[in-house]
Amino acid sequence: LYAVYRFLRSLYRLNEFQAGITGAFFLFFHYFIFASLDADNLHLLYIYDLTNCFNYMLPTMLNIALILFLARCERDGNRLLSGSPLLRAGIYLLVYLAVFSHLFSGYLLAIYAAIHIAYRLFFQKKREGLIPYALILLMFGLSMLLESRGMRSENIDQSFALGLTLSVLARRLWHVKKLFVLISVLLIGGASFVWYRDRKKNGKEDNGVSTVYIRVMAGCAIFVPLSMIWIVLLCAASNAMYVQRMDVLLAPAVFYILAVTNAIAFLLRRYPRAITITPLALYIGIAMIWSVEGRSFLGEENPEGWIALENHHIEQFVEADQAGKKSVTLELTDIYEEKWMGDRIARTLYKHGITSRQLKVHPVHSAELKDRYQLKTPQMPWRD
Numbered sequence: 180l181y182a183v184y185r186f187l188r189s190l191y192r193l194n195e196f197q198a199g200i201t202g203a204f205f206l207f208f209h210y211f212i213f214a215s216l217d218a219d220n221l222h223l224l225y226i227y228d229l230t231n232c233f234n235y236m237l238p239t240m241l242n243i244a245l246i247l248f249l250a251r252c253e254r255d256g257n258r259l260l261s262g263s264p265l266l267r268a269g270i271y272l273l274v275y276l277a278v279f280s281h282l283f284s285g286y287l288l289a290i291y292a293a294i295h296i297a298y299r300l301f302f303q304k305k306r307e308g309l310i311p312y313a314l315i316l317l318m319f320g321l322s323m324l325l326e327s328r329g330m331r332s333e334n335i336d337q338s339f340a341l342g343l344t345l346s347v348l349a350r351r352l353w354h355v356k357k358l359f360v361l362i363s364v365l366l367i368g369g370a371s372f373v374w375y376r377d378r379k380k381n382g383k384e385d386n387g388v389s390t391v392y393i394r395v396m397a398g399c400a401i402f403v404p405l406s407m408i409w410i411v412l413l414c415a416a417s418n419a420m421y422v423q424r425m426d427v428l429l430a431p432a433v434f435y436i437l438a439v440t441n442a443i444a445f446l447l448r449r450y451p452r453a454i455t456i457t458p459l460a461l462y463i464g465i466a467m468i469w470s471v472e473g474r475s476f477l478g479e480e481n482p483e484g485w486i487a488l489e490n491h492h493i494e495q496f497v498e499a500d501q502a503g504k505k506s507v508t509l510e511l512t513d514i515y516e517e518k519w520m521g522d523r524i525a526r527t528l529y530k531h532g533i534t535s536r537q538l539k540v541h542p543v544h545s546a547e548l549k550d551r552y553q554l555k556t557p558q559m560p561w562r563d
Contacts, residue, residue, distance in 0.1 A: 180206055182244035183437065187444045189251050190391045197447050200457045205440040207464055212432060214356050214467070223432055225425045235426035238280030242287035243433055245270075245277055249291065250398075278318045282326050283421075286409050287402075287430055289319035294401060344411055344419040351423045358467075363439045370442035371396075373449055392445040399438035406431040484552040488512070491548070496528050499538055506539035512548045 183205050188198035209223040226232045248270075278285045292312035299305050370392065377389045410431065414422040421427050447454055492509065499507035509521045521540030529537040548554070 182247040183440065186247040186251055187440065190254060190395065191388055191444050191448045193444060193448065197444075197451075197454055200454065200461070201440055201444045201447065203461055204443055204457075205436060207461060208359070208436045208439060209433075211464060211467075212355060212359050212436070214359070223425050223429055231424070231426045234281055235283055235424075236429065238277060238284035239287070239426070239429045239433075241273065241280070242277045242284050243430065245273060245288060246291045253295075274315065275318070278315060279322050279325075282323065282413060283410070283427055284430070285319055285322055287406065288315050290402065290405055290409075292316050292319075294398075339415050340419045341411070341415040344415040344422050347419050348411060348422045351428070363435070366439055366442040366446070367396075370445045373446065377449075388445060388448045392441065395441045396438055399434045399441070402434040403431045403438075406434065484554050488548065488552045488554065491552075492524055493528065493533070496525065496534055496538060500534040500536065504538070505536065506541060508541045508543055510545045510548060511542050512545065512554060 180202055184198050184202040187193060187201050188195075191197075193201065213222055224236075226236050274288065278288055292315040295312050296309055296316075299309060374389050374392050381389070410422060410427060414420075414427070443457075447457070492511075495509055496507055507525070509524075511521065521542050525534075525538050525540055528534045
């Protein structure tokens with residue numbers, strides 16, 4: 180959020196209040212894009228465990244923040260990178276962590292580096308300063324090589340489920356709030372009309388906010404489809420169900436929201452008096468998605484039942500380990516559909532010393548568990 184605030188304020192020379200309102204809209208759209216009465220926590224920042232937070236959500240945020248920072252550096256003539264050696268070392272470390280984080284997030288910096296190199300070579304006809312971006316591409320290639328030889332790749336089904344992935348993605352996108360789509364189209368369409376009118380009036384000599392607007396829009400127009408294509412291909416090769424998760428779809432959604440926010444910043448720069456109505460518009464938007472009922476994906480589930488179910492899982496491992504067995508027949512409800520759920524539990528229990536070895540898991544789906552612990556399938560409307 181701070182990176183977006185600094186990025187738009189630097190590009191459009193906005194004052195603090197204008198940039199703050201723009202950043203507030205950027206954050207608001209994270210919650211508005213999937214706003215639904217069926218699930219109040221159906222938003223872009225939703226995660227259901229810490230693993231997804233550290234493996235997907237945070238690395239994606241880091242990649243996006245670094246892209247915006249590097250874009251600011253290019254805009255300001257790389258003055259931001261000409262500071263102390265400690266600052267540069269910190270930036271290089273963050274780039275290293277971002278690229279080697281995960282294939283579902285590290286590709287973002289690789290796309291930015293490829294676009295930057297192509298733009299400098301074919302449009303500006305300049306070759307200096309390209310080595311850092313070439314190193315980013317090299318690091319990403321090495322990351323793909325290491326990922327292909329990692330433990331996760333061994334558990335991936337060799338089938339390429341492109342059709343299923345596209346079907347799951349379509350069901351997910353169907354739940355995008357229609358009002359958000361309408362508002363985004365109106366904002367981008369209105370800002371583009373103003374840009375076209377300015378360009379027609381001033382010609383190609385204009386180097387002001389109109390040029391900034393169209394360049395940011397062009398960047399978002401490149402990132403949204405490329406990131407979506409990469410995610411679809413990666414999910415088709417690994418697990419089609421990943422494509423419905425917020426932390427996986429975060430990057431293309433954020434760049435689309437950035438395009439909408441860029442339109443707002445452009446209109447505020449061109450028509451400064453419009454700032455007087457933006458707080459009211461933001462308040463109305465928040466009031467539209469506000470709910471005091473506190474419904475979630477799990478609906479009316481009782482937490483005691485879920486805790487008892489997890490204890491039942493742990494007991495199965497402990498009993499098998501105490502009996503000297505090398506494998507365990509794990510009873511799972513039909514909520515847990517994949518074998519890697521049991522593998523995760525086995526690995527965690529072994530690393531924490533609860534079992535003496537990492538047991539092999541033979542999952543057995545038992546619908547009786549749901550009745551025993553009074554569980555219901557979580558309410559996930561995009562699976563309808």
